[in-house]
Amino acid sequence: xxxxxxxxxxxxxxxxxxxxxxxxxxxxxxxxxxxxxxxxxxxxxxxxxxxxxxxxxxxxxxxxxxxxxxxxxxxxxxxxxxxxxxxxxxxxxxxxxxxxxxxxxxxxxxxxxxxxxxxxxxxxxxxxxxxxxxxxxxxxxxxxxxxxxxxxxxxxxxxxxxxxxxxxxxxxxxxxxxxxxxxxxxxxxxxxxxxxxxxxxxxxxxxxxxxxxxxxxxxxxxxxxxxxxxxxxxxxxxxxxxxxxxxxxxxxxxxxxxxxxxxxxxxxxxxxxxxxxxxxxxxxxxxxxxxxxxxxxxxxxxxxxxxxxxxxxxxxxxxxxxxxxxxxxxxxxxxxxxxxxxxxxxxxxxxxxxxxxxxxxxxxxxxxxxxxxxxxxxxxxxxxxxxxxxxxxxxxxxxxxxxxxx
Amino acid sequence: xxxxxxxxxxxxxxxxxxxxxxxxxxxxxxxxxxxxxxxxxxxxxxxxxxxxxxxxxxxxxxxxxxxxxxxxxxxxxxxxxxxxxxxxxxxxxxxxxxxxxxxxxxxxxxxxxxxxxxxxxxxxxxxxxxxxxxxxxxxxxxxxxxxxxxxxxxxxxxxxxxxxxxxxxxxxxxxxxxxxxxxxxxxxxxxxxxxxxxxxxxxxxxxxxxxxxxxxxxxxxxxxxxxxxxxxxxxxxxxxxxxxxxxxxxxxxxxxxxxxxxxxxxxxxxxxxxxxxxxxxxxxxxxxxxxxxxxxxxxxxxxxxxxxxxxxxxxxxxxxxxxxxxxxxxxxxxxxxxxxxxxxxxxxxxxxxxxxxxxxxxxxxxxxxxxxxxxxxxxxxxxxxxxxxxxxxxxxxxxxxxxxxx
Numbered sequence: 001x002x003x004x005x006x007x008x009x010x011x012x013x014x015x016x017x018x019x020x021x022x023x024x025x026x027x028x029x030x031x032x033x034x035x036x037x038x039x040x041x042x043x044x045x046x047x048x049x050x051x052x053x054x055x056x057x058x059x060x061x062x063x064x065x066x067x068x069x070x071x072x073x074x075x076x077x078x079x080x081x082x083x084x085x086x087x088x089x090x091x092x093x094x095x096x097x098x099x100x101x102x103x104x105x106x107x108x109x110x111x112x113x114x115x116x117x118x119x120x121x122x123x124x125x126x127x128x129x130x131x132x133x134x135x136x137x138x139x140x141x142x143x144x145x146x147x148x149x150x151x152x153x154x155x156x157x158x159x160x161x162x163x164x165x166x167x168x169x170x171x172x173x174x175x176x177x178x179x180x181x182x183x184x185x186x187x188x189x190x191x192x193x194x195x196x197x198x199x200x201x202x203x204x205x206x207x208x209x210x211x212x213x214x215x216x217x218x219x220x221x222x223x224x225x226x227x228x229x230x231x232x233x234x235x236x237x238x239x240x241x242x243x244x245x246x247x248x249x250x251x252x253x254x255x256x257x258x259x260x261x262x263x264x265x266x267x268x269x270x271x272x273x274x275x276x277x278x279x280x281x282x283x284x285x286x287x288x289x290x291x292x293x294x295x296x297x298x299x300x301x302x303x304x305x306x307x308x309x310x311x312x313x314x315x316x317x318x319x320x321x322x323x324x325x326x327x328x329x330x331x332x333x334x335x336x337x338x339x340x341x342x343x344x345x346x347x348x349x350x351x352x353x354x355x356x357x358x359x360x361x362x363x364x365x366x367x368x369x370x371x372x373x374x375x376x377x378x379x380x381x382x383x384x385x386x387x388x389x390x391x392x393x394x395x396x397x398x399x400x401x402x403x404x405x406x
Numbered sequence: 407x408x409x410x411x412x413x414x415x416x417x418x419x420x421x422x423x424x425x426x427x428x429x430x431x432x433x434x435x436x437x438x439x440x441x442x443x444x445x446x447x448x449x450x451x452x453x454x455x456x457x458x459x460x461x462x463x464x465x466x467x468x469x470x471x472x473x474x475x476x477x478x479x480x481x482x483x484x485x486x487x488x489x490x491x492x493x494x495x496x497x498x499x500x501x502x503x504x505x506x507x508x509x510x511x512x513x514x515x516x517x518x519x520x521x522x523x524x525x526x527x528x529x530x531x532x533x534x535x536x537x538x539x540x541x542x543x544x545x546x547x548x549x550x551x552x553x554x555x556x557x558x559x560x561x562x563x564x565x566x567x568x569x570x571x572x573x574x575x576x577x578x579x580x581x582x583x584x585x586x587x588x589x590x591x592x593x594x595x596x597x598x599x600x601x602x603x604x605x606x607x608x609x610x611x612x613x614x615x616x617x618x619x620x621x622x623x624x625x626x627x628x629x630x631x632x633x634x635x636x637x638x639x640x641x642x643x644x645x646x647x648x649x650x651x652x653x654x655x656x657x658x659x660x661x662x663x664x665x666x667x668x669x670x671x672x673x674x675x676x677x678x679x680x681x682x683x684x685x686x687x688x689x690x691x692x693x694x695x696x697x698x699x700x701x702x703x704x705x706x707x708x709x710x711x712x713x714x715x716x717x718x719x720x721x722x723x724x725x726x727x728x729x730x731x732x733x734x735x736x737x738x739x740x741x742x743x744x745x746x747x748x749x750x751x752x753x754x755x756x757x758x759x760x761x762x763x764x765x766x767x768x769x770x771x772x773x774x775x776x777x778x779x780x781x782x783x784x785x786x787x788x789x790x791x792x793x794x795x796x797x798x799x800x801x802x803x804x805x806x807x808x809x810x811x812x
Contacts, residue, residue, distance in 0.1 A: 016462045050482065056422045057489045065492075068500050069485035072478035076456065079475035083463045086471075094474050098504070099549060143505060 002167040003125060004029050007039040007135065007157035011174045012231040013077050014044035022231055023084035025172060026130060030090055035125040037164060039135045039157040040081055042073025047136075063108035067137070067147045071097070074134035074153070081132045092130040095121070097145065102138035102156065104146045111146035113138060113155065116163035125164075133160060151212025158215045162222035169224050171211065172231040177238030178203065178210055180403040181255040185391050188404035192253060193236070196243045199253050199346050200226075202380045206344035207258030216240065243348055251349035251356060252401040255394055258342045261291060262315040263372065263384060264308060266322070268332025271304040275329070279306070282325055288314045292342075292375045292384060303332075307373060309384060312338055340372065341390045344382040345397060357381050363400035369393050408573040409531060410435050413445040413541065413563035417580045418637040419483050420450035428637055429490035431578060432536060436496055441531040443570060445541045445563040446487050448479025453542075469514035473543070473553045477503070480540035480559070487538045498536040501527070503551065508544035508562065510552045517552035519544060519561065522569035531570075539566060557618025564621045568628035575630050577617065578637040583644030584609065584616055586809040587661040591797050594810035598659060599642070602649045605659045605752050606632075608786045612750035613664030622646065649754055657755035657762060658807040661800060664748045667697060668721040669778065669790060670714060672728070674738025677710040681735070685712070688731055694720045698748075698781045698790060709738075713779060715790060718744055746778065747796045750788040751803060763787050769806035775799050 006029065008022045029036045041047075050070045054061055078094035085092035097104075100121060104111035121131055135153025140146040148155050154171055161169035178200065181189040195203070197220035204213045210228055219226045219240065229237025243249075269275060280290055293308040310318050315338060322334050350356045360381055364371060369392065373384035385393055398404055412435065414428045435442045447453075456476045460467055484500035491498035503510075506527060510517035527537055541559025546552040554561050560577055567575035584606065587595040601609070603626035610619045616634055625632045625646065635643025649655075675681060686696055699714040716724050721744060728740050756762045766787055770777060775798065779790035791799055804810055 016459065019463070053422065053482065053486060054489065057425070057486050058493050061489045062492055065485040065488045065500055068488075068502075069482050072481045075478045075481075076459065076475050079471040080459060080463050082471045082474075083460065083467045086468055087464050094471055096474075096551075145502075 002034050003037070003164050004034040005037045005039060005157050005161040005164065005166045005169040006172060007153060007170065008041065008081075008172045008231060009153065009174070010041045010044035010047070012172050013040055013081065016080070018231075019077065019080050019084050020087075022172065023081060023088055025231060026085060027088050027090060030130065035128075037121065037125065037131045037133060037160055037166070038081060039133050039153060039160060040074060040077040041135050041153040043077055046073040046076070064144055067108045067145050071134070071137040071145045071147055074136055078132045078134045085130055085132070090130055091128055092132055093124075094132045094134070096134045097137040097156075098139040100133065102159070104138035104140055104148070106140040106142065106144075106146065108140070108144075108146055110149035111138060111140060113148070113159045116160060118163050122164065151215055154212055154215035155218060158219045158222075158224050158226065161224045162218070166224065168227055169219065170227045170229060170237075172229060173210065174230065174232065175210060175228075176230045176233060176235060177228050178208070178240070178254065180253070181394055181398050182257070186255075186394050186398045188398060188406065190403070190405040192238045194239045194241055194246050195253055196246060196348050197240055198243070198379055199348055200240045202344065202346045202377070203254055203256045206256040206342065206346065206380065206382060207260070208254070208256045211240075249349045250347055250403075251353045252345045252347040252403065253349075254346050255397050255401075255403070256344045256346060257390060257394060259387065259390075260312050261309045261340060261342050261384065262312040262336065262338040263340050264310065264315070264318060264322070265335040265337070266306045266329075266331045267335060268303045269306050270330050271302060276306075278325070278328055282321055283310075283318060286317065286321055288318055288321075292373045292382070294373050309340070309342070309373065339387045340384050341387045342382050342384050343390070343393050343397065344380055345401065346380045348379050350379050350381075359400050360397060363396045364393060367392055367396050369396075408440050409443070409570050410440040411443045411445060411563050411567040411570065411572045411575040412578060413559060413576065414447065414487075414578045414637060415559065415580070416447045416450035416453070418578050419446055419487065422486070424637075425483065425486050425490050426493075428578065429487060429494055429496075431637060432491060433494050433496060436536065441534075443527065443531065443537045443539060443566055443572070444487060445539050445559060445566060446480060446483040447541050447559040449483055452479040452482070470550055473514045473551050477540070477543040477551045477553055480542055484538045484540045491536055491538070496536055497534055498538055499530075500538045500540070502540045503543035503562075504545040506539065508565070510544035510546055510554070512546040512548065512550075512552065514546070514550075514552055516555035517544060517546060519554070519565045522565060524569050528570065557621055560618055560621035561624060564625045564628075564630050564632065567630045568624070572630065574633055575625065576633045576635060576643075578635060579616065580636065580638065581616060581634075582636040582639060582641060583634050584614070584646070584660065586659070587800055587804050588663070592661075592800050592804045594804060594812065596809070596811040598644045600645045600647055600652050601659055602652060602754050603646055604649070604785055605754055606646045608750065608752045608783070609660055609662045612662035612748065612752065612786065612788060613666070614660070614662045617646075655755045656753055656809075657759045658751045658753040658809065659755075660752050661803050661807075661809070662750045662752060663796060663800060665793065665796075666718050667715045667746060667748050667790065668718045668742065668744040669746050670716065670721070670724060670728070671741040671743070672712045672735075672737045673741060674709045675712050676736050677708060682712075684731070684734055688727055689716075689724060692723065692727055694724055694727070698779045698788070700779050715746070715748070715779065745793045746790050747793045748788050748790050749796070749799050749803065750786055751807065752786045754785050756785050756787075765806050766803060769802045770799060773798055773802050775802075
């Protein structure tokens with residue numbers, strides 16, 4: 001009998017009726033003869049409510065107490081899900097992170113899972129009991145509750161699947177799977193049957209919201225077969241798997257985009273050794289992440305222009321820091337632009353195919369879309385363009401790489 | 407330095423501002439040099455919300471999962487209270503029942519505390535840290551969360567005070583203490599400075615809502631000095647203490663009442679040995695509690711009338727059972743009356759004073775109030791009267807026993 005982990009997100013457990021419906025998806029697996037561990041998020045909106053309570057009490061607060069408060073949401077769902085399963089005649093019980101236990105480090109609010117004890121759990125599963133486990137949380141080294149941060153429940157599910165040696169980890173969500181592109185923008189986008197971990201990792205880090213990079217990276221490292229699928233429709237989702245499981249690989253598997261970036265151009269920066277370090281050092285110290293960077297060739301060997309991107313949320317803070325440091329930098333001026341988007345084409349097939357970048361540049365040039373910045377990795381090409389051209393660019397690229405379906 | 411336990415109920419922690427205010431009451435004790443353990447209830451209304459979720463999922467449900475869900479409310483308050491205390495510059499941390507641990511039996515939903523481990527807690531308190539403890543819950547023998555049932559947070563506080571050898575357990579609530587009678591009905595009622603455990607126990611079991619009998623009984627057994635006081639006013643409350651701490655004892659300390667009883671009269675019951683057993687046996691089996699009982703003297707030696715009271719909530723069920731058993735009972739008919747109240751005068755001084763009952767009967771007769779049933783204990787006289795006369799009876803008795811203040 002196969003062990004399966006099923007994870008239900010906040011929308012899938014957003015109320016009594018939804019939890020009841022999710023329970024029917026668990027029953028399907030039980031009826032197939034699988035041993036099932038279920039991982040649940042807090043009911044939709046509940047974590048935000050708890051975070052608001054903490055922040056209203058004190059904008060700056062003890063992360064340990066934040067975790068104590070915020071971790072309560074998943075407990076409620078786990079208990080309710082266990083009851084819903086019992087209503088369907090299924091033997092079930094709820095487990096918190098500390099009961100399993102899911103051991104983590106002591107970085108409250110962003111803890112890392114170190115070890116999951118599975119002896120008791122495996123015995124219960126083998127006896128036909130469904131384990132309903134609180135996502136997003138564990139127990140730290142000094143016996144306090146920790147939470148795992150953004151995307152934590154997915155991570156709980158993947159780590160549990162790895163620890164149990166599960167055949168598959170199903171991530172139930174409100175979309176039907178991973179699409180070649182956002183179907184709200186590109187009508188001809190289609191659901192992928194399979195995608196590799198590396199591609200999914202790039203999709204996630206380049207703006208696709210369906211999975212967090214931490215969960216995908218953990219799945220990749222432990223060879224956990226992930227399935228992203230909809231709680232609400234009864235169709236297969238997208239499998240995220242090792243590359244050798246995919247027989248016929250497309251050159252480009254998907255196109256991602258992100259509206260979360262902003263661009264800063266530094267004009268008239270003295271072109272001398274060490275200027276980049278004195279520029280980016282203070283940003284790194286302030287925890288500001290710089291993504292794409294392009295330095296123009298210096299025309300007179302004296303001054304140059306330099307362009308880079310940061311998260312839109314960090315734009316003001318970055319400009320403040322730059323202005324403050326400009327005594328040392330000696331730049332002429334800083335030119336910010338928040339009206340940009342990053343578009344990325346992703347596919348492991350790029351490794352063995354030439355001309356992928358050329359197709360991208362041609363397609364964009366053909367629509368009169370100016371490329372402001374470019375960055376590449378082995379399986380990805382990203383360009384920064386004006387936000388106004390986002391939809392046009394996505395559709396043009398989707399067609400150019402032969403991804404359209406009717 | 408004295409150890410003090412402070413317990414705040416749902417109204418006292420019903421929102422961010424109220425928790426902040428309650429934290430200032432903790433600070434007062436810390437500033438006096440006390441070592442303080444704080445026990446908190448769930449935010450007002452929160453436990454009801456959680457209970458509703460469980461009941462909506464399944465009217466009949468696994469008590470273990472009920473406890474898993476419902477115990478989350480106090481965790482939220484404990485974390486928020488710890489943050490509020492930290493905001494006031496006080497070193498504080500939250501503790502759940504399983505972290506302390508508070509060991510209980512495995513009777514989910516109505517667990518009994520068996521043992522509280524206090525070594526770590528005492529060390530923290532001695533180092534000046536305030537411990538904020540979730541009320542209402544513990545950990546059972548198999549490592550699951552248990553809840554203590556009605557009045558559970560008071561019980562947590564009293565048991566913690568006993569385990570810590572605390573000098574006092576302060577129960578902060580929305581009233582200023584224990585009154586001679588309900589001040590909403592008797593304007594001349596006054597707050598008692600002190601009351602004995604036994605009197606408080608009778609007050610609680612005869613309808614006074616300020617404390618639950620379980621908490622008072624536990625305090626009495628462990629000689630925990632209890633104080634009932636208001637979170638919102640800065641005046642001393644009522645101390646619940648051993649009898650020898652009270653120098654000048656009133657004959658009657660207080661007058662309690664309950665609207666929760668209903669009366670059933672069985673007319674024409676065959677007057678033969680064993681009839682009471684065949685009457686009350688099935689009620690006991692059905693978990694129906696019978697309080698007052700009076701059997702009339704049989705006039706012809708053949709048939710008699712018998713009157714008793716049950717909780718109003720059990721009235722219909724009791725009548726159903728009696729009708730079903732009437733083959734064996736052979737009564738002529740059953741006459742129910744829900745329009746009754748029980749009024750009780752309570753005082754340890756009764757032990758050494760005659761004429762207490764007489765004063766009661768005279769006062770009621772003087773207002774034309776008919777007494778339907780009477781029951782007495784060493785320190786209490788209860789009468790059942792028509793509900794219509796409740797307010798009149800309370801005021802008459804309050805005056806008759808010399809309790810009125812202007």
